[in-house]
Amino acid sequence: MRTIAVINQKGGVGKTTTAVNLAAALVRAGQRVLLIDLDPQSHATLHVGIELGSEDRTIYDVLVRGAAIAETARLVDDRLTVVPAHLDLVAAEIELADQPERETVLARALQAYHEHYDLMIIDCAPSLGLLSVNALAAVDEVFIPLQPHFLALQGLSKLLETVTMVRDALRPALRVSGVVFCMSESATRLAQEIYGDVEQFVRSAEPETAWAGAIVFNTRIRRNIKLAECPSFGKTIFEYAAGSHGAEDYRTLAAEVLAMAQPT
């Protein structure tokens, strides 16, 4: 099972839109995908149309109550299984704070599922706290959605620092394997400049860094209002507007993701 965390502590850069629609595109390409909502805002949960009743268990129960992933996972699409989140997750960081091995609760909860799915994708909150550290300690790959804007780049070094720290302390196989430009207006000089800067930065990475060999995806997700509309219907872009640029972009991104060389 390929394991991928979609992470960036900067808010509103396309994490959820990417996690959900990439997962949906991979499913349409024949993959079995597990999508985990690890954000107390529960936007991925909303996006796929899951409505939670008071009895429903979520990723909070997995992390804090020892529930099994299988007790919370829901099939929302042919091969798309989602572990939903609920606002109570906001308490998880505090409740886990004093526990031994608090950074690897998620990794251990997922151990039994590696044969069940081809890919697991985690939608992270805009934060580098304990929940996000759990995501990083549970995956081998990190995808960073980036908005090609100046202010949006400012937090990148802190994110790479955190990935490096988790790799060194908890998970040697962890690396940044992909960077995807989201909400991209490629016709602007600003975007072109930032594409160039980021590609250059990744190309010149020292071999021992956590982002050496990362792929800056050729596919850039264009601004497309359909992508902002479909969450309000609880649908992925493929269910809502399969012919749109948004659908096209996530379809080609999925193809690039599947074509990535895997470490042996």
Place this chain on the structure above:
Amino acid sequence: MRTIAVINQKGGVGKTTTAVNLAAALVRAGQRVLLIDLDPQSHATLHVGIELGSEDRTIYDVLVRGAAIAETARLVDDRLTVVPAHLDLVAAEIELADQPERETVLARALQAYHEHYDLMIIDCAPSLGLLSVNALAAVDEVFIPLQPHFLALQGLSKLLETVTMVRDALRPALRVSGVVFCMSESATRLAQEIYGDVEQFVRSAEPETAWAGAIVFNTRIRRNIKLAECPSFGKTIFEYAAGSHGAEDYRTLAAEVLAMAQPT
């Protein structure tokens, strides 16, 4: 001195872009403005071109070391004074946590300055933690930047809850006085729907709520790449592209802000 917190815990919705460019527009309309960067990300500080040396004091020193606002404030423009932020501000919430009256440190630091400026604007971090509570306890008005997207609306009730709580516990004069749509694509059905929903929501507010009488500004800030470019030059939109839609929109927003009826 009118006191305004620009706040929304959702990331990347236009808080900094609004705080900085509205402040600059008000200065060009003849107002004396104090802009406070209350975000450890320090984007407002970057946006106005302030580069901090190791000796420079910031809002962190005001909150945690008892420095005076005057020791940190810098004139960056004719009448625009900025209190910068630095990443060390991230420690402030922890360092203030055990202090008595920890929610009103900022309010008390500002007491001596009410005659110095016509307006004070605070750029908040995407969070509802102790720093943002300090912002709310230091102002009479809240401006909420909103992206007219479905997911962007999800956190609004939590924000209004927090404003209400600070008003009831610490600052009776506090109210949401303005809502400004940012990064708006008015030609889309999604935006039109959300404008309508938000206007309806505000109109039907019960009289005792913290947002009764709030103005949903007619001025909507259109998407304009110039607004995303100018922070990389350390300039406001007026210094960078005075003829752009971005400059036009913040100019008309400033006019609306100055035309707002003030409580007697």
